[in-house]
Amino acid sequence: MRLTEIIDLTQAEVVAGDTAINHNLQKAFSSDLMSDVLTLDTEHILLITGLANVQLIRTAEMADIEVVLLARNKKATPEMIELAKEIGLVLLETPYSIYRSSGLLFKNGLPPVY
Incomplete structure (x- = not known):
């Protein structure tokens, strides 16, 4: 899914x-546990x-x-x-x-992802 679609939706x-x-994202993962994020492959x-x-941001960079x-x-x-700007991460906010x-x-x- 394209980033523009994610932003719109x-x-x-x-x-x-x-x-x-x-950015063409293939999967999504929802979590507040950064230890779970670090297990993603x-x-x-x-x-x-x-x-x-x-x-x-540091966890996203490592993953x-x-x-x-x-x-x-x-x-x-x-x-x-x-x-986020330094590492080239796109950061979005949604209500x-x-x-x-x-x-x-x-x-x-x-x-x-799962």
Whole structure:
């Protein structure tokens, strides 16, 4: 699924990263447990989470995640935005819950990791 579709479906706002890059995400994973994220062995995934801290960005970097969607109207801190820009991570914010975001994306063709 293209990044532009994800942004439209979840009414997300881009707060960091280059949306001009043709991100074609193959799967999604929803979690607030970064230890679970670190166990993923999949490429081109979207991480949907309610966490909003710098550790999230570091975990995404270590797990080779290209795009993170902050759910539940969580807002990225300036430090998160700066770090996301440095590592080339696209960071999005949506007013939708994790459940609603995941459901919308699944319904429109983005499969889960598991």
